Amino acid sequence: MTGELAVTQNTALRLPPVPWRDPHTVSPAQLAEYIAGLERACAENPRCADLRTCLGMAHAMNYDVYRSMDALEYAVEVDPQHFFAQLKYSELFYRLRALVRAEQETIKAMDLAGNAWELSLARKQLQEIRRLSREGTQKPEWTKSLKSPAVVLVAMAIILCLVVNWK
Numbered sequence: 001m002t003g004e005l006a007v008t009q010n011t012a013l014r015l016p017p018v019p020w021r022d023p024h025t026v027s028p029a030q031l032a033e034y035i036a037g038l039e040r041a042c043a044e045n046p047r048c049a050d051l052r053t054c055l056g057m058a059h060a061m062n063y064d065v066y067r068s069m070d071a072l073e074y075a076v077e078v079d080p081q082h083f084f085a086q087l088k089y090s091e092l093f094y095r096l097r098a099l100v101r102a103e104q105e106t107i108k109a110m111d112l113a114g115n116a117w118e119l120s121l122a123r124k125q126l127q128e129i130r131r132l133s134r135e136g137t138q139k140p141e142w143t144k145s146l147k148s149p150a151v152v153l154v155a156m157a158i159i160l161c162l163v164v165n166w167k
Contacts, residue, residue, distance in 0.1 A: 026061070031062050032062070034058055035058045035059065038051060038054055039055065042071075046078075047078050049076075049078045049079035049082040050075075050082075050084075050085075052071050052075035053082070053085045053088055056068045056069075056070075056071035056072035056075060056088060056092070057088055060092060060095070065092070072085060072088055072092055073089065075088075075089070082112070083109060083112040083113055083118050086108050086112055087106070087109040087121060089105055090102050090104075090105030090106040090108070090125065093105055094106070094125060094128070094129055099129050099133050100133075102129050103129050103130065106122055106126045106129060107126065109122045109125075110122040
């Protein structure tokens with residue numbers, strides 16, 4: 001037995017390296033190039049939740065919420081047991097201030113946590129979501145119809161026009 005380490009080739013899919021540490025230092029051209037590379041990789045490996053999660057994060061950095069949401073939803077759909085896909089999916093709801101849904105999705109991520117570090121990430125996010133909920137920093141849920149206020153507004157505008165034209 002020798003003291004040297006054996007070099008092995010990992011044939012499993014490897015994630016592309018993230019070309020930056022600080023998202024504010026990446027240029028839009030670099031980000032677009034990285035997104036294009038991820039989209040090609042996702043086309044080659046459509047059942048890879050890791051790639052879809054990276055693509056969703058890249059779209060979020062590019063302020064493309066709909067594509068980010070689609071990629072992260074697909075990642076969670078492809079692998080429902082993927083912790084980071086679930087965590088990033090819930091984080092997107094948190095950043096959009098859809099706090100009720102963010103809390104539900106973060107709780108799912110907590111259930112998927114495989115070690116203490118992952119659990120601490122999910123707990124911190126859940127703690128922040130609940131803090132924002134207590135402080136009232138969330139989008140209102142539109143459960144009531146706006147039909148009657150709109151009808152009243154239109155009626156008032158018509159009456160006002162008639163009064164102005166009457167004189």
